[in-house]
Each structure stands twice: as structure tokens, then as C-alpha cells.
Amino acid sequence: MTALGTEAMVRMGELQVSRDAGDVLVTIGLGSCIGLALIDRTRPLAGLAHIVLPKSGHDGEAPAAKFADLAVPALLGQLTGLGAIAARLDAVLVGGAQMFSFGSSPTLDIGRRNEEATRAALAEAGIAVRAAATGGSKGRTIRVHVDSGRVLVNEPGSAEVEVYGGAR
Amino acid sequence: MKHTYSDLQLDALRELANIGSGTAATALSSLLGCPVDVSVPNALAVPLADAVEAAGPPETFTTAVVLPIFGDFEAIVLLLFPPDDAARLCELLGVDPATEVGLSALGEIGNILGSAYVGALGTMTGRALEPRPPQTVTDMLGAIVASVLATGAESTDVALVLDSDLIVEGTECSLSFMLVPSRDGVGEVLEGLGLGE
Numbered sequence: 001m002t003a004l005g006t007e008a009m010v011r012m013g014e015l016q017v018s019r020d021a022g023d024v025l026v027t028i029g030l031g032s033c034i035g036l037a038l039i040d041r042t043r044p045l046a047g048l049a050h051i052v053l054p055k056s057g058h059d060g061e062a063p064a065a066k067f068a069d070l071a072v073p074a075l076l077g078q079l080t081g082l083g084a085i086a087a088r089l090d091a092v093l094v095g096g097a098q099m100f101s102f103g104s105s106p107t108l109d110i111g112r113r114n115e116e117a118t119r120a121a122l123a124e125a126g127i128a129v130r131a132a133a134t135g136g137s138k139g140r141t142i143r144v145h146v147d148s149g150r151v152l153v154n155e156p157g158s159a160e161v162e163v164y165g166g167a168r
Numbered sequence: 169m170k171h172t173y174s175d176l177q178l179d180a181l182r183e184l185a186n187i188g189s190g191t192a193a194t195a196l197s198s199l200l201g202c203p204v205d206v207s208v209p210n211a212l213a214v215p216l217a218d219a220v221e222a223a224g225p226p227e228t229f230t231t232a233v234v235l236p237i238f239g240d241f242e243a244i245v246l247l248l249f250p251p252d253d254a255a256r257l258c259e260l261l262g263v264d265p266a267t268e269v270g271l272s273a274l275g276e277i278g279n280i281l282g283s284a285y286v287g288a289l290g291t292m293t294g295r296a297l298e299p300r301p302p303q304t305v306t307d308m309l310g311a312i313v314a315s316v317l318a319t320g321a322e323s324t325d326v327a328l329v330l331d332s333d334l335i336v337e338g339t340e341c342s343l344s345f346m347l348v349p350s351r352d353g354v355g356e357v358l359e360g361l362g363l364g365e
Contacts, residue, residue, distance in 0.1 A: 011217035029226040029310020052318050099315045100303050139311025
């Protein structure tokens with residue numbers, strides 16, 4: 001554990017959880033994808049999922065966090081494995097931008113559909129969304145500090161801002 | 169659904185990218201009035217996360233021209249201009265890269281090169297392809313590439329990426345092409361080349 005913390009990269013379709021107070025969970029460059037952070041209000045424990053698409057089809061071997069409907073239970077499952085309970089988790093959503101607009105094709109408004117599907121899956125799991133930095137047309141980077149539970153976001157060319165201050 | 173490609177298929181796709189980018193290089197060369205070299209293309213069939221990494225450091229601020237293709241198969245052609253290279257390209261064209269005019273000049277280059285690339289692709293595969301108007305975005309490389317890959321990721325976890333670099337001779341200026349066919353698009357391309365399953 002260092003003063004600066006260890007940055008753990010969460011890539012497209014992946015998820016990670018940590019109870020190491022020195023860890024920072026990071027996804028660089030969320031466009032239409034959603035970075036879903038789940039933070040335990042009672043202890044240093046947090047998880048981050050990098051969701052790509054709203055709904056799973058018949059693909060049995062997809063990466064754990066690829067689809068919103070599977071990513072939420074998968075991330076929750078890993079956190080409860082470390083002692084979390086859903087009622088004590090706060091959710092923070094980042095991303096879901098529409099970077100390109102190729103006419104009105106619904107398949108291309110992936111960002112908005114990702115956010116809707118993620119919120120629906122969280123509601124089903126009984127987890128409240130406490131903060132969000134979503135929509136628009138710009139990419140974002142998310143950093144989840146496991147020790148404080150703070151979630152920081154930056155867009156290209158702007159300073160990092162705190163979207164969630166942590167409840168601990 | 170099949171998730172891998174044979175060496176022969178990847179070779180054929182690489183050759184396709186080679187001819188496509190060669191045609192685009194000729195177009196760029198006549199636009200700028202100086203020689204343009206083409207690198208040997210890569211044909212990568214890798215997991216989505218690896219495809220994003222292969223494009224370069226995700227935080228790099230990049231200008232991209234995104235050219236969707238419709239017709240007998242769907243694909244997205246992505247032209248990536250690293251920031252310094254975008255600026256140099258604008259200088260070669262005599263426009264200011266920090267202005268709307270600069271951005272629209274890059275979009276126009278994207279349109280011309282992309283159309284040349286797509287035209288070669290259509291001829292080689294015997295398929296009718298139609299590029300739609302390009303969009304120019306400047307953002308984090310990772311966000312651009314991931315958002316493009318997401319559009320074709322519904323039914324597969326393998327991204328097929330054909331990329332090649334164009335290098336303007338005598339300058340430090342290069343740009344890269346990425347062709348991201350949709351899942352069905354790859355099958356159509358291979359079939360057109362006589363290498364279908």
C-alpha cells in the first residue's frame with residue numbers, strides 16, 4: 001500500500017472488486033460504455049464494472065461485465081462474497097455518452113440504453129444510485145478510491161471532479 | 169457461432185486492408201502532392217479489451233473520423249489522427265488545426281480516404297458498399313475505439329480489427345486506418361473472397 005495507491009485497470013467487459021484501502025479502481029476512456037461503481041458505506045470495499053452493452057443474448061461465454069443485466073448481479077455477487085450486503089451499497093454511474101450519431105438507428109444510441117439497463121438491474125437488486133455523470137457526447141475516465149469510497153471523473157481537457165464523496 | 173479465423177482467412181483480410189489502404193494512400197498523395205507510404209497492415213482477431221489496448225494508450229487525445237458503411241455488409245472505418253499529426257496534416261493543407269475549418273478539413277480527408285478504402289473493398293469482394301457521411305470527433309482514444317467496437321459486440325466477444333498506417337513522406341505525419349466489420353460483415357467479406365465457411 002502506497003500513499004498514491006495502486007491503480008487497477010478495469011478493461012472493456014471486465015469487473016474488479018477490492019477491499020485493499022490502497023487500491024484505486026480505474027477505467028480510462030468510457031464512451032458509450034458504463035463504469036458502474038458499487039461502494040460499501042460501512043467499510044473500505046468497492047467494485048467497478050465496465051459495461052459494454054445493455055442486454056445479453058445467447059452468448060454463454062461473454063466476459064462477466066459485458067452486459068448490464070449480467071454485470072450487476074456479477075459485481076454484487078463478488079462484493080457479497082467479501083461481506084457486503086446490497087442495502088449498504090451505493091451505486092455511481094459514469095459514461096453512457098453518445099459519441100457518434102449515425103442517423104436515428106436505435107442500435108447506435110448504445111450509451112443511453114446502457115444507462116437504462118444498468119439502472120433497471122440496480123433497482124432489481126435493491127441498490128440505490130447516489131450519483132451519476134452520464135450522457136452527453138464526451139468520453140470520461142473514472143477513478144474509485146477504495147479507502148474513502150470517493151468517485152472521481154474527468155473528461156478530456158478538463159480537471160478531475162468528484163461526483164461522489166463517499167459516505168464513510 | 170464461430171469465433172476464430174484461420175491463418176488463411178486472416179492473410180486474406182490483411183491483403184484486403186493492404187489494398188484498401190494502398191488505394192487510400194494514392195488518394196492522400198494526390199491531395200497533398202507528396203508521396204505517401206503504407207505500412208504492412210495488421211489483422212487482429214482478439215478479445216474486445218485487447219483490441220482497445222492494441223489501438224494505443226487509451227487516454228491519448230485523438231482526432232478520429234468515423235465512417236459507417238452500409239450496403240451488402242456493415243462495417244465502420246475509423247481513421248485515427250494523433251494530435252500532432254492532425255496538426256501537421258492541417259498545416260500541409262494550409263488550414264488552422266484549432267478551428268472548425270481544420271476539423272472539417274480532417275473530416276474531408278477522412279471522407280476521401282475512407283471512400284477510396286471502401287471502394288477498393290467493394291471491388292475486391294464484389295459487394296455493393298456505400299459509405300455514409302463521416303463524423304469527426306476529438307476525444308480519448310480508448311473512448312472512441314471502445315464505442316466503435318461496442319456497436320458490433322452484441323453477438324461476439326472477438327473484435328476483428330484491420331489496421332494500417334499511412335505515412336506522409338518527408339514529414340512526421342502519419343495516420344492509421346481501422347476497419348471494424350460487423351459480425352455478419354466478416355462472413356460476407358470472406359465469402360466475397362472465396363474463403364467463406
